Amino acid sequence: MKLTVWTYEGPTHVGAMRVATGMTGLHYVLHAPQGDTYADLLFTMIERRDHRPPVTYTTFQARDLGSDTAGLFKKACQEAYERFKPEAMIVGASCTAELIQDDPGGLAETMDLPIPVIPLELPSYQRKENFGADETFLQIVRHLAKPMEKTARVSCNILGPTALGFRHRDDVQEITNLLYEMGIEVNVTGPMGASPSDIAKMAQAHFNVLLYPETGESAARYCEKTFGQPYTKVIPIGVGATRDFIEEVRALSGSTAPISEDRNRQTWWSRSVDSTYLTGKRVFIFGDGTHVAAAARFARDEMGFEVAGMGCYNREYARPIRALAKEYGLEALITDDYLEVEQTIEELQPEMILGTQMERHIGKRLGIPCAVISAPVHVQDFPARYSPQMGFEGANVLFDTWVHPLVMGLEEHLLHMFREDFEFNDAAGPSHHGGHAPAASVSGRDAPVSLESKMKPEPVPNASGAQIIWLETAEKELKKIPFFVRGKARRNTETYAAEKGLGEISIDTLYDAKAHYAR
């Protein structure tokens, strides 16, 4: 038993729903109690889908448990088939139905429906959403994809995109265009956008482009083994990775078509003088393994940030993320415990968080800017505009999105210079985010004070165990430091004082520590 406040991943059957909802012509019959239908709103509200997810829930109740829940399942299956006339069905159990052991797959098999019925075994008490999506897509491919001759022209499949994926809609478009520029046709994109009959002809492709390993890697491995289709390993997020991806695809396809980088503005934007202020900004990166690895490379090599910490919530990626963190001189945080992530961020005091919707809330609480780079998603992660993360346009989008939450170059200096200005002070936050921060008044500095008190750590004991006391003048001086670095300054000063065995912190200690940590 594990106490959880917020979760990064939903249950396994939600992963299966992401596959089913992304596809067309497929229906999912889910053995589940009343209430599990809440999952529909993830798709209709967060993603603003204009159709109900193709899911029938058996909706059993307590009074059914003693009688015939298996009969209820078969009835739901039959009615779903007759009403929706799908090309294929997937059947499975949610966490509660798993306990009553009705065996939906076996039951459906006895019904002799005239379409393929694919049973899903998704252990709800061991695994999570990404596994559910990955396994569901694998089973669909295993059951439906047939050996076929390769297409005459070189072609590939795009694997991994699902409903409710972080920017999957636009990534697929960007990469499809890129492949087209390289003279490569996309045979099937799936699961999102594919029908069962599309899946059937996946073997026609010469190779696979795996965009989202979290949800597509098992299928990619299966296709490699069964149909001799190699798959791409580079995730084209960032300019460098996109170039590497192009090279990888060239090697797999023999394409020699030149690729224009006209649309790549990111590289110059990062080199333009206004970006100087981005240099060495300390960022903390957290999300799914794939997006974290890509973001770390982009952050350090293409934005000039310092990666102060990184980690992922999906344990399946613990090993590669640990290895990667080591390359960055860090220890990876592998956890799906939101409070642990919050604590780590509080300790590290980064200048920016690159995270998920969860970290956005942590950032709000701690007064640290945050840009979202990974699922779990929120309604605002489905923008109306074209907004990919991948390819050259994706790199442009990343630049804009990551810079937006920050206080910009000269503004940062002005805040240092005129910190007591009643309108233009650090409590007001970046000036281009009007209305985000509470209005500052001449007398009240409510916002920074409350932030401060939240961020204020417990008194730190020094080397001899005695507690360190901030002198009033030093405390006052600390308040003059802009809020977005104040937490870090406090922590650095206290660490410095503790190391030096000091019992109190004066203005001198504050500036000694500043010099000590100068970079």
Add this chain to the structure above:
Amino acid sequence: MNDLTPPPPSLGCRTSPVLKQRGQREVFCGLTGIIWLHRKIQDAFFLVVGSRTCAHLLQSAAGVMIFAEPRFGTAILEESDLAGLNDAHTELDREVARLLARRPDIRQLFLVGSCPSEVIKLDLSRAAERLTQQFAPKVRVLEYSGSGIETTFTQGEDACLASMVPVLPDTDACELLVVGALPDVVEDQMLGLLEAMGIGPVRVLPARNIDSEMGIGKNTVYALTQPFLSDTHAALERRGAKHIQAPFPLGEEGTTAWLRAVATEFGVDAATFEEVTQAPRRRARQAVAAAAETLRDKTVFFFPDSQLEIPLARFLARECGMTALEVGSPYIHDALHGPDLDLLPTGPQISEGQDVDLQLDRCRAARPDLTVCGLGLANPLEAEGLSTKWAIELVFTPVHFYEQAGDLAALFARPLRRKGILEAAE
């Protein structure tokens, strides 16, 4: 006094035939109630003993994650908990001890049962007893079920309040108890009206914290402010308390009828009642009239969601001039919903329970001007050209009593006004 209130219809819906279907239900489970209960009861923590699905539901239903650390969490059952129930109890004790150590402000802990905990027959009442002994007197531990196999949506609040009734102390005092979680601002308005009529002291269930709880006994009279509290109603009757039947305080008419029933019980004279209610009644009518311009002569179709459907249909029909085509409710209880059904003019199909696909067929055939439904259905129906009102907003917004009557009407009017604006510009 009844100058502007139309007389009750000659034939209400109380005896109308009820369409009962079962199939897929597009409703939340009772765990959802935790979203508002954990804010209402300020010293309580709600610990769901369930699965990852339960945690995910709470997070998704909350819509946006709550800024502060919430006073709820899920103890997620793992493979090992399913193997041995004794171990599960030990694990639960450990998690509770850890939680209470971290949150010393918690005075009441609700262990909330879920579908998986009930299927594996994890006895939470035993756990609650054991933990109460361990943590008394500082913390009281109660348990109730919010599982989908037992409860829909608002029944979670009912189960929670019902679990509190047996532990309230006995009293002989002749007091009014108002039952149902209302937003604090609405609760204060209600208490103000009752006080002005000379009724008091008034007790409220749920109380905002454990110290302001009340006693119950044969002289207690109670009125419900929410139509989904049937188990709490039964628990209070078992304690000998007396129920004041009334329409629910939604809209000017409902609020007046509710207050009048209470006033009659407490012998408030007509002049006092008139004096206290006159001004807010006028304001409520005025505010409703503004929104009713958009709603008049329009049709409305209710999918079952919160059990608020019948009183809301009554409000829309009698105060806003709408015609109800179908009024679906998860459950209908005569003792609770009867007075509202009496006032709802005959005509609409009353339905209880749901087979969502069949109900969608009826809705599409009826082409209502406004469909009240859950979040899973709203966008798909909008895409088909049907205007919708998310039912959950009616539970999360202050809508009861006089000063909110206009807001309530406006909630229904807004989708229609929006459609009008966007279509006029096309």
